[in-house]
Amino acid sequence: MKMLAGFTTTVKSLTSVVIALLGLGIVLALLGTGTDAPFVGNIAQNIINLVGALGDAGIVGLIAALIILGFYK
Numbered sequence: 112m113k114m115l116a117g118f119t120t121t122v123k124s125l126t127s128v129v130i131a132l133l134g135l136g137i138v139l140a141l142l143g144t145g146t147d148a149p150f151v152g153n154i155a156q157n158i159i160n161l162v163g164a165l166g167d168a169g170i171v172g173l174i175a176a177l178i179i180l181g182f183y184k
Contacts, residue, residue, distance in 0.1 A: 137154055
């Protein structure tokens with residue numbers, strides 16, 4: 112049981128780091144650093160595409176968005 116708790120803690124820590132990097136990438140993209148910044152890529156356009164795809168999917172997109180939000184809680 113301790114191993115599972117340790118694994119869960121590790122996954123939560125890694126998720127926190129990824130979310131922080133995602134936020135940093137969004138800020139860098141909005142500041143206009145372009146797509147040549149390290150690890151940023153085209154993050155703003157990818158988020159716009161994701162939201163558009165979820166919107167086009169209708170109720171399935173809504174369910175997918177709720178599942179994604181559930182992972183962050």
